[in-house]
Amino acid sequence: MRALLIKHDHLTFAGPVGERLTELGWDLDERLVVSAEDHHAPGVQFDFPDPLDYGLIVPMGSPWSVNDPGVASWVTPELAMLGKAHAAGVPVLGVCFGGQALAAALGGAVERAPRPELGWVDVETDDPSLVAPGPWFQFHYDRWRLPPGAVEIARTAVGSQAFVIGRSMGLQFHPEITPFELECWLGHGGDAHMRAAGVDPDAVLEEVRRTEADSARRTRALVDAFLTRVAAGDR
Known part of the structure; x- marks a missing residue:
């Protein structure tokens, strides 16, 4: 079993999802879109592999x-790749930007959220056996509008937090x-972004350290539920 894991920048890691x-x-094929050298000029050309x-x-x-015109050179083909995967029944698990990209690829949209979510946040969930209430770690300024046919699973006051469509799920x-x-x-x-939003990055980092084991446990349960209930087409 082969899984394509798309790392959009060099500061993203698979963590307990990949573990x-x-x-x-699963045999993980990790592909890096924007290298460290191109981080400040991310409008690179990237050839995505065939999702099939x-x-x-x-x-x-x-x-x-997703809406940044400076990265349209690779976002546009990525959306096409995700749409092709979904149409062929290849499951997609989109994480943050990946979830927004999945929504946009399938006819939804991405827009600026009314405020950022930074740090640990509990979510309201309709299906806690699939998406637990958390807390889950957040670091985003945008939010998605659901694509046609998607079922929202979880949300906060800021926006939608999880959706399922076919064999795919966006987080x-x-x-x-x-x-x-x-x-x-x-x-x-990120330190400056958090401080500008009135969030103490040192306190957030300490909490991530303190709760690392619990966070990984929730993530393992989420991955298991996604694979058995969504990707398998049993939901």
Whole structure:
């Protein structure tokens, strides 16, 4: 079983999402879209592989917006790739930017949220056995509008947090978060973003460290439920 894991930048890691997939026998093919050298000029050309060569597609987060014209050179083909995967019945698990990209690829849209969500947030869930109430880690400024036919699973006051459509699922939060990943984000502008929003990045990082085991446990359960109930077409 092969899974395509799309890392849009060098500061994103598969974390416990990738660990759980590997434990379950998935062979992860990780592709990096924007290298560290191109981080400040991310309008690169990138050739996405054929999604039909995989049993699962996992587009991860990104510091850029789906709507950012500066990254349209690779966002546009990525949306086409996700649409092709979904149409062929290849499951997609979209994480944050990846969830927004999935929504946009299937006829929804991405827009600026009324305020950012930064740090740990509980969600209102209609199906806690699929998407638990959390808390889940958030770091986003945009939100999606659901594509036609999607079923919303979870939400906050800011926006939709999870949806299912066919064999695919979009998540607004970051189940893959680890202390190392957050340290990378904070060291590359995230610290300033949090402080500007009135959030203490040091306190958030300490909480991520303190709750790492619990967070990984929730993520493993989420991955398992996605694979058995959504990707398998049994929901």
